[in-house]
Amino acid sequence: MKYDRIDKQLYIQNRAKFVQHMESNSLAVFNSNDIYPVSADSTIPFQQHRDILYLSGVDQEESILILFPDSKNEAHREVLFLKETSELIAVWEGEKLTKENAFEVSGIKTVYWLNQFPVMFKQMMAEAASVYINTNEHLRASTEVQTREDRFIVKLKSDYPAHTMRKSAPILHRIRSVKESLELELMQKACKITESGIRRLLSFIKPGVWEYEIEAELAHEFLRNRSNGFAYTPIIASGKNACVLHYIENNQMCLDGDVILLDVGAEYANYSSDLTRCIPVNGRFTERQRNVYNAVLHVKKEAEKLLVPGTMMVEYHKEVGQIMENQLLGLGLIDKTDIKNQKADWPAYKKYFMHGTSHFIGLDTHDVGLWNEPIQAGMVFTCEPGIYIPEEGLGIRLEDDLVVQETGKPFNLMKDIPLEALEIEDLMHS
Ligand code: GLY
Ligand code: MN
Ligand code: MN
Numbered sequence: 001m002k003y004d005r006i007d008k009q010l011y012i013q014n015r016a017k018f019v020q021h022m023e024s025n026s027l028a029v030f031n032s033n034d035i036y037p038v039s040a041d042s043t044i045p046f047q048q049h050r051d052i053l054y055l056s057g058v059d060q061e062e063s064i065l066i067l068f069p070d071s072k073n074e075a076h077r078e079v080l081f082l083k084e085t086s087e088l089i090a091v092w093e094g095e096k097l098t099k100e101n102a103f104e105v106s107g108i109k110t111v112y113w114l115n116q117f118p119v120m121f122k123q124m125m126a127e128a129a130s131v132y133i134n135t136n137e138h139l140r141a142s143t144e145v146q147t148r149e150d151r152f153i154v155k156l157k158s159d160y161p162a163h164t165m166r167k168s169a170p171i172l173h174r175i176r177s178v179k180e181s182l183e184l185e186l187m188q189k190a191c192k193i194t195e196s197g198i199r200r201l202l203s204f205i206k207p208g209v210w211e212y213e214i215e216a217e218l219a220h221e222f223l224r225n226r227s228n229g230f231a232y233t234p235i236i237a238s239g240k241n242a243c244v245l246h247y248i249e250n251n252q253m254c255l256d257g258d259v260i261l262l263d264v265g266a267e268y269a270n271y272s273s274d275l276t277r278c279i280p281v282n283g284r285f286t287e288r289q290r291n292v293y294n295a296v297l298h299v300k301k302e303a304e305k306l307l308v309p310g311t312m313m314v315e316y317h318k319e320v321g322q323i324m325e326n327q328l329l330g331l332g333l334i335d336k337t338d339i340k341n342q343k344a345d346w347p348a349y350k351k352y353f354m355h356g357t358s359h360f361i362g363l364d365t366h367d368v369g370l371w372n373e374p375i376q377a378g379m380v381f382t383c384e385p386g387i388y389i390p391e392e393g394l395g396i397r398l399e400d401d402l403v404v405q406e407t408g409k410p411f412n413l414m415k416d417i418p419l420e421a422l423e424i425e426d427l428m429h430s
Pocket of ligand 3: 274359382384399
């Protein structure tokens with residue numbers, strides 16, 4: 001791990017929050033992710049499943065966490081199963097968690113090796129009436145891969161057909177959506193690393209630079225700051241590429257007169273940051289580019305004001321749509337007739353702004369959260385309006401990460417990252 005050790009108090013609190021929502025005499029199981037293969041003996045670098053991480057801090061493969069708050073055996077109220085470490089493993093792969101280290105990381109006293117799992121789990125299940133399983137209920141999740149958790153659930157259902165199955169996902173979506181101050185510190189750190197990357201770019205970008213060279217600059221800056229790298233696949237899209245919302249090729253030359261859209265964020269300690277900035281390749285926006293830029297900036301500033309306790313995200317997205325509609329009228333991109341003829345489910349503004357304005361962010365970039373309840377202090381959202389005009393080879397999106405506060409405007413974790421068009425131009429010329 002490149003990141004500094006996180007206070008185990010965070011995980012102790014997170015577990016306390018989870019068990020508060022559990023039915024009596026039930027246990028909950030959380031599995032780590034697999035190490036995913038490429039081919040031959042190659043693998044993709046390990047990424048821990050965010051839920052076991054959130055509840056234990058264990059950032060290691062082949063780990064299982066069990067929460068069983070009503071267990072008659074006090075030692076079995078919180079249990080970790082870990083891959084047994086050995087001198088041989090230490091030589092080939094480096095240190096894995098010892099039982100002592102696992103306690104230091106997680107605050108969990110009972111740590112067994114994984115080979116003890118079948119026997120110990122049987123004992124615990126015999127005592128429990130129901131079991132919480134951790135299905136992936138993220139609304140945008142779509143995967144053909146069977147995860148370690150999925151495999152576990154299939155076997156569990158076959159081995160224990162008489163137990164009542166319950167869902168961990170709604171509990172996790174609830175508790176993960178409101179961040180602890182320690183989590184906000186980690187997210188702030190991720191945003192600060194992103195800031196270093198962006199500042200590095202302002203003196204680097206010029207006509208003739210390739211999109212992948214920009215990616216390389218960012219990767220360098222992120223890694224030297226103890227990040228593992230990008231929190232998500234970076235979008236480095238010059239000119240018309242910016243109108244392809246998920247452009248990740250990053251293989252074109254940045255041309256004089258174009259604007260480059262950078263949707264890039266560092267991770268830190270598995271927490272994401274998610275930023276978008278748009279930079280004129282030659283250091284000056286044209287008048288048209290500036291007008292579009294300022295229209296997006298206006299929508300962003302107005303939208304942010306709505307990220308206050310009590311707001312419903314559905315209403316928020318409708319209101320932001322209205323604000324955007326006005327800006328698009330001002331830019332001459334849509335007219336009154338377009339609005340008169342618009343369909344209820346596809347308003348005219350969607351021709352130029354076709355994605356949502358905000359999503360939860362945290363351990364996952366598109367984090368889990370409570371989409372259908374009023375927003376609360378401590379939730380963190382992106383705010384990322386955009387205008388995409390393929391016929392002009394121009395796409396502008398501006399994105400920051402914001403913490404909802406008890407009162408007043410949200411706190412912007414990216415407040416120090418240059419945003420005003422003039423400020424960006426000045427920095428490019430300094
Ligand atoms: N970078 C992904 C997003 O902005 O949602
Ligand atoms: Mn983004
Ligand atoms: Mn985003």
